[in-house]
Amino acid sequence: xxxxxxxxxxxxxxRNSNLTKDQYEEMYKKSISDPEGFWGEQAERLTWFKKWDKxxxxxxxxAKVEWFKGGKLNVAYNCLxxxxxxxxxxxAAIIWVGDKPGETRTYTYQQLHREVSLHANVLKRFGIKxxxxxxxxxxMIPELAIFALACTRIGAVHSVVFGGFSPESLQSRIxxxxxxxxxTSDAGFRGGRIIDMKKNIDEALQxxxxxxxxxxxxxxxxxxxxxxxxxxxxHHLRDILNSPDLSDECPPEEMDAEDPLFILYxxxxxxxxxxxxxxxxxxxxxxxxxxxxxxxxxxxxxxxCTADIGWVTGHSYILYGPLSxxxxxxxxxxxxxxxxxxxxxxxxxxxxxxxxxxxxxxxRALMREGVKWVEKHRLNTLRLLGSVGEPINPEAxxxxxxxxxKGRCPVVDTxxxxxxxxxxxxxxxxxxxxxPGSATKPFFGIEPVIVDNDGKELEGAASGNLCIKQxxxxxxxxxxxxxxxxxxTYFVQFKGYYFTGDGANxxxxxxxxxTGRVDDVLNVSGHRLGSAEVESALVExxxxxxxxxxxxxxxxxxxxxxAYVTVKNGVHTNDELKKELLExxxxxxxxxxxxxxxxxxxxxxxxxxxxxxRRILRKIAEGEFSNxxxxxxxxxxxVVATLVEDKQKYHS
Ligand code: 6R9
Numbered sequence: 201x202x203x204x205x206x207x208x209x210x211x212x213x214x215r216n217s218n219l220t221k222d223q224y225e226e227m228y229k230k231s232i233s234d235p236e237g238f239w240g241e242q243a244e245r246l247t248w249f250k251k252w253d254k255x256x257x258x259x260x261x262x263a264k265v266e267w268f269k270g271g272k273l274n275v276a277y278n279c280l281x282x283x284x285x286x287x288x289x290x291x292a293a294i295i296w297v298g299d300k301p302g303e304t305r306t307y308t309y310q311q312l313h314r315e316v317s318l319h320a321n322v323l324k325r326f327g328i329k330x331x332x333x334x335x336x337x338x339x340m341i342p343e344l345a346i347f348a349l350a351c352t353r354i355g356a357v358h359s360v361v362f363g364g365f366s367p368e369s370l371q372s373r374i375x376x377x378x379x380x381x382x383x384t385s386d387a388g389f390r391g392g393r394i395i396d397m398k399k400n401i402d403e404a405l406q407x408x409x410x411x412x413x414x415x416x417x418x419x420x421x422x423x424x425x426x427x428x429x430x431x432x433x434x435h436h437l438r439d440i441l442n443s444p445d446l447s448d449e450c451p452p453e454e455m456d457a458e459d460p461l462f463i464l465y466x467x468x469x470x471x472x473x474x475x476x477x478x479x480x481x482x483x484x485x486x487x488x489x490x491x492x493x494x495x496x497x498x499x500x501x502x503x504x505c506t507a508d509i510g511w512v513t514g515h516s517y518i519l520y521g522p523l524s525x526x527x528x529x530x531x532x533x534x535x536x537x538x539x540x541x542x543x544x545x546x547x548x549x550x551x552x553x554x555x556x557x558x559x560x561x562x563x564r565a566l567m568r569e570g571v572k573w574v575e576k577h578r579l580n581t582l583r584l585l586g587s588v589g590e591p592i593n594p595e596a597x598x599x600x601x602x603x604x605x606k607g608r609c610p611v612v613d614t615x616x617x618x619x620x621x622x623x624x625x626x627x628x629x630x631x632x633x634x635x636p637g638s639a640t641k642p643f644f645g646i647e648p649v650i651v652d653n654d655g656k657e658l659e660g661a662a663s664g665n666l667c668i669k670q671x672x673x674x675x676x677x678x679x680x681x682x683x684x685x686x687x688x689t690y691f692v693q694f695k696g697y698y699f700t701g702d703g704a705n706x707x708x709x710x711x712x713x714x715t716g717r718v719d720d721v722l723n724v725s726g727h728r729l730g731s732a733e734v735e736s737a738l739v740e741x742x743x744x745x746x747x748x749x750x751x752x753x754x755x756x757x758x759x760x761x762x763a764y765v766t767v768k769n770g771v772h773t774n775d776e777l778k779k780e781l782l783e784x785x786x787x788x789x790x791x792x793x794x795x796x797x798x799x800x801x802x803x804x805x806x807x808x809x810x811x812x813x814r815r816i817l818r819k820i821a822e823g824e825f826s827n828x829x830x831x832x833x834x835x836x837x838x839v840v841a842t843l844v845e846d847k848q849k850y851h852s
Pocket of ligand 1 (some may be wrong): 466511512513587588589590591592611614615616617618619639700701702714715716719723726728796
């Protein structure tokens with residue numbers, strides 16, 4: 201069942217690696233048997249203004265966890281100031297690469313420190329202080345990194361919203377997080393196209409209940425695509441930066457380890473996206489330590505994580521992990537396919553990227569373009585490759601390993617979540633052999649378990665629901681503004697455990713193979729979306745009576761969105777209506793949520809109590825008709841035959 205090839209790192213890689221196999225095993229054992237001792241030692245990786253009173257205080261089964269309580273530190277200080285006393289002072293902290301080839305900017309640690317202090321003073325000028333929320337809606341420009349760090353410097357809580365989200369998604373996040381201030385830009389560039397940013401904020405603010413006092417607008421595109429300028433509310437960033445009395449010194453705020461650091465919205469299986477709350481000390485330690493060990497960090501590395509900072513991967517592995525280690529982090533504004541499918545590799549060569557971290561969906565898309573785009577480039581500086589966001593199929597893994605890594609670079613397939621803050625299951629490249637498609641072994645302090653549907657822990661090789669048994673420092677601390685929701689979402693299904701929402705297999709070697717979500721969360725091109733969100737967007741159309749959304753295997757995206765739509769009596773289904781529905785979803789959520797398939801369904805399979813049988817809908821979407829299971833309990837079993845027939849006729 202788990203037959204697979206094994207790939208060991210080269211002798212040279214092992215010789216230079218930050219960790220040997222024996223060290224991993226010894227440290228892992230200690231981290232599980234004596235978490236307080238282990239993490240107390242590891243926390244010395246960070247610089248503290250004052251040490252903690254207690255390493256860990258917890259009632260895990262009730263979702264109550266505190267790490268390093270009483271300890272005082274500042275995230276920006278750890279990411280910037282402390283490197284200024286080292287040779288890293290004039291090292292590149294961020295190499296920014298623009299959408300348009302040729303456009304780049306580099307910030308040394310010293311320069312970034314100055315910019316962050318300046319921008320922190322910009323925030324202060326608007327009265328922002330510790331505990332206030334700042335919503336950041338920016339394209340991948342340096343100001344995004346700078347403002348996030350500026351927030352941490354003064355103890356403000358940032359909530360970065362991905363630039364691809366629509367005004368309506370923005371509005372619900374604004375009403376939930378109630379930010380005192382928003383940072384945006386006039387517009388942004390992505391793949392040669394212009395993305396409206398300020399315009400989206402204007403629309404969101406028009407609808408929001410929460411009134412935001414200040415909007416700071418950075419300039420990226422220069423031609424003003426927005427039409428409204430709200431005197432008194434809107435401020436040009438350049439005007440504030442130009443005022444001569446703005447100081448470039450800003451003392452870092454002393455934060456408690458358990459003070460909130462950021463809120464990041466993510467989709468679950470029910471309701472609106474939730475604001476995942478991370479705190480200061482534990483989160484930073486998790487990001488810092490995983491970056492060092494999983495990416496085998498060396499001071500002369502050029503590390504490139506291709507994610508957007510609007511997702512957790514960008515938070516932890518563009519900003520906080522690399523910068524707290526004094527690493528050089530490359531930040532890319534564009535997309536893999538612009539101006540051509542060689543862009544990633546051109547950037548790797550130009551900047552001498554040594555460690556490259558991307559998503560399976562990007563690998564598959566580039567695979568389809570053909571290996572010629574890879575072969576045009578040298579890629580001789582690469583030494584380690586990473587994958588994140590969804591299960592990587594062994595075929596894509598092999599392609600990545602052989603063509604990009606030339607069989608020389610280990611591949612780390614890193615499993616984790618917005619909620620976990622940092623990498624949870626992954627090879628440590630010098631210590632753990634890889635098996636294509638497996639995230640392999642747990643990181644320090646992580647105790648994964650596989651439980652059956654009754655919550656019974658399974659031993660040895662097993663398949664089931666992936667849970668975590670012990671607290672770890674970078675775990676989320678709550679859902680912003682809704683204390684009950686944290687416990688109810690993650691700790692109720694399997695008593696005593698944190699439930700990840702993922703299914704997994706564990707093989708005879710103790711390797712984990714994540715099989716994907718077992719709840720109603722979709723993973724489209726590595727982006728998380730709730731089926732419920734897409735459904736509620738669809739039913740807002742006046743012609744729609746009902747909608748059910750499921751995922752189905754998609755060659756490039758990993759999962760595509762398959763929407764069953766039932767229209768109201770008398771409504772005619774046609775391409776025009778289909779177009780309107782796709783538009784509607786883009787408008788309500790964002791383009792990433794547009795269904796790939798709209799299947800007009802005369803009815804949906806429901807139990808007698810009215811519950812939609814998604815299991816059946818998933819099977820039909822996958823084209824798996826032979827094994828639909830028992831349908832006799834349905835209120836109207838005949839709808840299934842119609843759906844199967846239409847699927848074969850129109851959607852195969
Ligand atoms: C970091 C991130 C989390 C969900 C997670 C799982 C899937 C992420 C994966 C993976 C298999 C991997 N996922 N990494 N599945 N192998 N290496 O992606 O966070 O956006 O919150 O998504 O993504 O299903 O539960 P997030």
